[in-house]
Amino acid sequence: MSVPHFRSSDTNPSASSPITFPALQQKKQAGRPIVALTAYDYATARLVDEAGVDLILVGDSLAQVVLGYDSTLPVTVDEMLHHTRAVRRAVRHALVAADMPWGSYHLGVDHGLANAVRFVKEAGAQAVKIEGGAPRAELVERLTSAEIPVIGHLGLTPQSVHKMGGYKVQGKTPAAIGALLHDAHTLEAAGAVAIVLEGMPRETAARITAEIGIPTIGIGAGPDCDGQILVFHDLVNLSFSPPAKFVRRYGDAAALFRSAVENYRRDVEAHAFPADAESYHLPSEVAATLADRDC
Ligand code: KIV
Numbered sequence: 001m002s003v004p005h006f007r008s009s010d011t012n013p014s015a016s017s018p019i020t021f022p023a024l025q026q027k028k029q030a031g032r033p034i035v036a037l038t039a040y041d042y043a044t045a046r047l048v049d050e051a052g053v054d055l056i057l058v059g060d061s062l063a064q065v066v067l068g069y070d071s072t073l074p075v076t077v078d079e080m081l082h083h084t085r086a087v088r089r090a091v092r093h094a095l096v097a098a099d100m101p102w103g104s105y106h107l108g109v110d111h112g113l114a115n116a117v118r119f120v121k122e123a124g125a126q127a128v129k130i131e132g133g134a135p136r137a138e139l140v141e142r143l144t145s146a147e148i149p150v151i152g153h154l155g156l157t158p159q160s161v162h163k164m165g166g167y168k169v170q171g172k173t174p175a176a177i178g179a180l181l182h183d184a185h186t187l188e189a190a191g192a193v194a195i196v197l198e199g200m201p202r203e204t205a206a207r208i209t210a211e212i213g214i215p216t217i218g219i220g221a222g223p224d225c226d227g228q229i230l231v232f233h234d235l236v237n238l239s240f241s242p243p244a245k246f247v248r249r250y251g252d253a254a255a256l257f258r259s260a261v262e263n264y265r266r267d268v269e270a271h272a273f274p275a276d277a278e279s280y281h282l283p284s285e286v287a288a289t290l291a292d293r294d295c
Contacts, residue, residue, distance in 0.1 A: 019054050019095050021127070021149055021193045027054070027226065028215040034194075034227025036217050037235065040066050040083045044232055045090035053094050055217070057129060057151075057229060058084045060099040060159070065233040072158045075101045077115055084123035097151055098125035102159040105130055105139055112139045116148050127193065131157035133183020137190040144191030152187035154180055154208075155221065156199025169220070171200035177207065184208045184216075196229065197221040220246035 027034050036055035039045035040062040048056055062083055063075035077100075084098040098119040105112030112130070119125040127149035130136055140150045155170045164170070171180045180200070187195055194215045197205045202222025209216040209225050218225030233239040236253040243249060267273035281287070 018093060021095065024054060024095070024194060024215050024227075028213075034215055034217060036227055036229035038062075038229070038232045039087050039090075040232070042086045042090045045087040048232065049091045049094050054227070055229070056087060056091055056094045056096050058087050058096065058098045058125070059129075059231065060101045061231050061233075063101075065231060065239050071161055073102050073161070077101060077104045077118065080104075081118060081123045084119060084125055088124035095126050096124065097127040097129055097149075098123060099129045102131075105136075109139050109142050113142050113146060116143050117146070120148055127151055129153055129196065131159045133180070134186040137186050140187055140190035140192050149193045150187075150191065151217075152184075152192040152195040153198065154183050154187075154195055154200075155197050155205075158198075167199070169199045169201065171204035177204050180204060181208060181211060184212050188212045188214050194227075197225055220244065 024034050034055065035053045036057060037048050037053050038057045038059040038061060039048045040058060045056060058080065060072040060075050060080065062080070063069040063072045066083070067075065067079065069075065080098060080101050084096070088096055100112070100115060100119070104115040116128045119128050128143065129151040130139065131153040133152070133154055136152070140152065143150045156164070156167060158167065161167060171177050184195055192214060194217055195208075195212070197208060197216050197218045199220045202224060205216065205218055205221035206224035215226040217227040217229050219229050219231075230247065231239065234243060234247045235249065236251045237249050237255070238253045238257075240254075264273065282290070
């Protein structure tokens with residue numbers, strides 16, 4: 001396997017200057033959209049980073065799109081750390097945030113802090129993301145005072161799938177909107193640096209975005225958030241499921257990979273791969289000696 005080390009940013013130093021959370025905050029103030037995307041391994045993180053996104057989330061969605069679980073619930077801290085390290089090794093420009101998986105911050109604030117420290121110390125994450133609103137305020141405060149930036153996550157929070165009764169759009173009634181606004185203000189007051197808003201009406205997300213001072217990053221929350229995030233595998237058609245309403249596919253990696261593998265199989269079966277030009281050869285004097293002996 002060849003290991004290419006060249007990066008498009010190598011010839012363009014400004015493209016490699018690292019993004020910071022204050023820079024994301026300035027983007028909100030200036031009305032410039034924040035571009036975020038998930039990534040879970042070295043190769044895709046390099047591509048995502050070199051394409052110039054601001055924030056890469058090692059999302060717990062990797063449970064489904066990379067590891068094949070039915071939900072995000074089974075993925076462990078060790079699995080998340082493993083993938084976060086791979087992403088960290090690839091990224092030069094974007095901020096890298098790691099999702100704290102379900103169960104890693106639900107046994108108490110000290111337990112959550114200990115796990116968050118692992119993401120920073122052992123995997124190089126620059127922030128962690130946790131799901132939930134006001135009940136997470138104490139944890140957000142503790143992480144923030146331990147110098148760990150926290151991204152909140154409100155609305156359709158996949159770790160609450162059983163409580164929600166499925167993956168359902170949230171924040172559709174005046175009471176639910178009020179509760180989300182309260183959660184968003186509480187997370188901001190506790191020190192969160194940004195909030196992901198997932199699966200809620202455009203109007204609800206717009207209201208939260210207008211009311212809070214920190215950036216909102218939407219997924220299935222309409223165009224009025226301060227930024228957008230998608231799951232990488234949804235963007236490139238690698239998630240093996242019909243796309244949700246809010247997904248836009250920008251490429252078809254499944255078709256590309258499938259045809260590449262089918263062509264490879266066909267060539268091997270037809271003795272068309274490898275060709276002579278793809279083979280190593282003996283030095284000519286050794287080949288000549290062997291030919292002489294054969295005579
Ligand atoms: O795990 C995930 O991918 C997420 C989304 C918000 C992108 O949390």
